[in-house]
Amino acid sequence: QVQLVESGGGLVQAGGSLRLSCAASGSIVSINAMGWYRQAPGKQRELVAGIISGGTTNYADSVKGRFTISRDNAKNTVYLQMNSLKPEDTAVYYCNSLVFTLSWGQGTQVTVSS
Numbered sequence: 001q002v003q004l005v006e007s008g009g010g011l012v013q014a015g016g017s018l019r020l021s022c023a024a025s026g027s028i029v030s031i032n033a034m035g036w037y038r039q040a041p042g043k044q045r046e047l048v049a050g051i052i053s054g055g056t057t058n059y060a061d062s063v064k065g066r067f068t069i070s071r072d073n074a075k076n077t078v079y080l081q082m083n084s085l086k087p088e089d090t091a092v093y094y095c096n097s098l099v100f101t102l103s104w105g106q107g108t109q110v111t112v113s114s
Contacts, residue, residue: 002026002102004095009108012085020080020108022095031071033098034078038091038110049080050098063089085112 008020024031035050048060049069057069068081078095092107 004102004105006093006095006105006108009093009110011111011113013113014086016085016112017081017083018085018110020082020093020110022078022080024076024078031073031076031078034069034071034095035098036067036069036078036080037094037096038089039094039107040088040091043091045094048093051078052098082110085110087112087114 003025005023005025006020007023008018010018012018020036022034033052035047037045037047039045046060048063049067050058051069051071059067066082066084069078070081071078080093082089090110090112092109094104094107096102096104
């Protein structure tokens, strides 16, 4: 009854941009406190951006100034605008609640070529 569906990933060259979307379905889940995570091969999953009540946002140092998290409550969707992409941004990107962890979805693959 609760599902998070990530989309928008793809293959881009360094310096390019992508906009990821996370659509939340099911009335039981709220996007009031959501985060974007990523996991690169051989590395642990890390939180790269979060948005909480009131619209306060936080970013990992590695993406600060380049990524922007936002939300559209009417559409129950969270976005991640990624600019100035670097090869080290290559990973599978996931969204999830910051309050309680839902089942991880398939994520969306972001590949940045040099």
